Amino acid sequence: GINTGEVVVRTIGNDLCMDYSAVGHAVGLAARMESLAAPGATLVTVHTYRFVHDSFQLAAKGAVKVKGVSSPLETYELLAPNASHSRLAVRATQGLSPLVGRAKELAYLHKLVARAASGQGQIVSLVGEAGVGKSRLLEELKTTLSSHHYLLIDGAAFPYGKTRAYLPWIEMFKRYCHISDQDDPHTYRDKLHGKLGTVNRSLQAYESVFLELLGVESQDPTIASLSAEARLQQLIRGTKQLIAAESQHQPVAFLLEDLQWLDTQSLDFLQSLTSTVAAFPVLL
Numbered sequence: 001g002i003n004t005g006e007v008v009v010r011t012i013g014n015d016l017c018m019d020y021s022a023v024g025h026a027v028g029l030a031a032r033m034e035s036l037a038a039p040g041a042t043l044v045t046v047h048t049y050r051f052v053h054d055s056f057q058l059a060a061k062g063a064v065k066v067k068g069v070s071s072p073l074e075t076y077e078l079l080a081p082n083a084s085h086s087r088l089a090v091r092a093t094q095g096l097s098p099l100v101g102r103a104k105e106l107a108y109l110h111k112l113v114a115r116a117a118s119g120q121g122q123i124v125s126l127v128g129e130a131g132v133g134k135s136r137l138l139e140e141l142k143t144t145l146s147s148h149h150y151l152l153i154d155g156a157a158f159p160y161g162k163t164r165a166y167l168p169w170i171e172m173f174k175r176y177c178h179i180s181d182q183d184d185p186h187t188y189r190d191k192l193h194g195k196l197g198t199v200n201r202s203l204q205a206y207e208s209v210f211l212e213l214l215g216v217e218s219q220d221p222t223i224a225s226l227s228a229e230a231r232l233q234q235l236i237r238g239t240k241q242l243i244a245a246e247s248q249h250q251p252v253a254f255l256l257e258d259l260q261w262l263d264t265q266s267l268d269f270l271q272s273l274t275s276t277v278a279a280f281p282v283l284l
Contacts, residue, residue: 001030001033001037002030002042002044003029003030003048004026004045005025005047007027028068029069032064041078043075044078045073046074055081056080057079057080058076058079059076059077061076061077063075080182106140113145116251116253116282116283117148117150119280120281121276121277123283123284124283125259126138135257138154138257142154142255145253149251150251151251152253152255153176153252153253153254154175154257155169155257156256156258157257157258157260157266161266162263164263165263165265167263168266170214176195177192179192185216185217189211192210196210196242199245206238206242209231209234209235209238210238236272236273239269240273240276243276244276244279247280247282250281251281252283253283
């Protein structure tokens, strides 16, 4: 159960074992949502819904009478994140304020976009302190990529992702194949098989290793017998061939944010792809 509101936060325990507790009416409403939620489901109040409805898919579950609240409270079931992975991307759908003071940087990126589209693959790194506008610069760049008919595949690393190998690449690959977290393993297979077949049927030879990356058992005995290193090399080969095949149809852009939070395996995977970029119309 999730609710949003003001609470009082206090410490519990001593210096050796310090914990925190939040108290107040908002906490009581969250507990009430938990008691009403079906097993495995998440229920949120209208107070939370107002903040997150642009970022998540939610289903209205109707109003409920809650102790301490004079009128019935609207509730919603949390289903899944929306396709946009960042708050800025969500805000962009509603309209952003004009970009100021980045003409030089944006002009340079436009030059790289044109160069990559002509077949000279490009790798660019945006570096700066938090809050200076790196994400906003990428958001502006998406318009230029669209005008050059790029296939855009974007994603981000997260602080909690360091403990899970390849998480940013997995999420990007799901979006590329239009796979939802609510899809069952059979749907994963169908969507992946269809996507690879549409690009180039020869890519279906890598279907098993891509399924394993997505967390679905491939039921392929040849994959199960491979060592972790051999499986990684097959995954890299398949990804390189996929990039090469896609770039024959249109230029490809990978936008990956917050590299400082990449897990070691994802970083190694990124570095393995850099040698591929130069030979194709790809912007990384």
